[in-house]
Amino acid sequence: MSQPDEREKFKAYPIGYQQVDFAALRIETGKQYVFAAVDRTSKAAIAELHPAATQAIAAAFLRRVQA
Numbered sequence: 001m002s003q004p005d006e007r008e009k010f011k012a013y014p015i016g017y018q019q020v021d022f023a024a025l026r027i028e029t030g031k032q033y034v035f036a037a038v039d040r041t042s043k044a045a046i047a048e049l050h051p052a053a054t055q056a057i058a059a060a061f062l063r064r065v066q067a
Helices: 055-066
Strands: 018-027 030-039 045-050
Touching: 018 055, 030 055, 045 055
Parallel strands: none
Antiparallel strands: 018 030, 030 045
16 A cells, blocks of 8 residues: 555646546435536536436537537
């Protein structure tokens, strides 16, 4: 096991390499879905909240992220 001061560095990624994820959130009025994308290098992030997680919503989110 590594010591706290011997932390491994994260792998270097070019700008534009994004991690994309979504999750269901239970809120007082029901379920909402958060779609999120984070650029691994610049840490720029985009997040959206939607009432459903459909293929069409996910595809539109990815198009907005690419833009």
